[in-house]
Amino acid sequence: MRTPRIFQNQPLLEGNTIQLDENGSRHLSKVLRLGEGDPVILFNGTGGEYHGQISAVDKKAVSVSLDFFNEVDRTSPVRIHLGQVLGKGDHMDYALQKAVELGVSEITPLLSQRCEVKLSSQRMHKKLEQWRNLLISACEQCGMNIVPTIHPPMTLLRWAESAEAERKWILHTEDLPSNPFSADAPESLCFAVGPEGGFSEEEVEQAKDYGFDCITLGPRVWRTETAPIVLLSLVQLSWGDFLL
Numbered sequence: 001m002r003t004p005r006i007f008q009n010q011p012l013l014e015g016n017t018i019q020l021d022e023n024g025s026r027h028l029s030k031v032l033r034l035g036e037g038d039p040v041i042l043f044n045g046t047g048g049e050y051h052g053q054i055s056a057v058d059k060k061a062v063s064v065s066l067d068f069f070n071e072v073d074r075t076s077p078v079r080i081h082l083g084q085v086l087g088k089g090d091h092m093d094y095a096l097q098k099a100v101e102l103g104v105s106e107i108t109p110l111l112s113q114r115c116e117v118k119l120s121s122q123r124m125h126k127k128l129e130q131w132r133n134l135l136i137s138a139c140e141q142c143g144m145n146i147v148p149t150i151h152p153p154m155t156l157l158r159w160a161e162s163a164e165a166e167r168k169w170i171l172h173t174e175d176l177p178s179n180p181f182s183a184d185a186p187e188s189l190c191f192a193v194g195p196e197g198g199f200s201e202e203e204v205e206q207a208k209d210y211g212f213d214c215i216t217l218g219p220r221v222w223r224t225e226t227a228p229i230v231l232l233s234l235v236q237l238s239w240g241d242f243l244l
Contacts, residue, residue, distance in 0.1 A: 008044050019061045020063070036055065050066045078240050084228060085195045088117060096150075105148055107151070111154065112156045160207045167189045170204060172194075172198065
């Protein structure tokens, strides 16, 4: 069995024995049914990971002895910031999970003119916490040791105004197909993915005013949760992971 990876929001130090939080303890003891001596990998989001073994299991908590630190870095060579307009149902969760697996560094949920999702401030706060937990779970699964930052939701215009990246894109299906990957690899990239109805012409023009280039992913229209997966895969193929 693959060695389980568990995120812990606490200091980790080689040679120490730590008690896992409730979620980590329950997952190892109740879900995976691991016991003393079984190997575990822990990370706290600051970089690298700690290899250890379970030293004790009781009804309330699991303790892990940290044997050694591995400074492995699995972050993308290109720092990527995804602006994703809120999608209905579990579409947003799916897009964010896959974005983490494909090496995104930052995520901002976006509100746009054609966005059909309306959330109160209370529900938005709960959603943000849910998304943070989803990103952590995705990191545990894919091997990322630095958890991507997820920002509070904001409008496309506000995001475009504040976004900082060497290259900035907005996906727009009405533009002619182009190959944005013919240029040299940037150190950083941000791109915006719209709702089911796409961005309005007004929004596209506003993004252009802030230095965004329009790109399209070919003649077919992608679902809002599919588009970031396709684009991130192309980024990694052209400039990132698959070049190493």
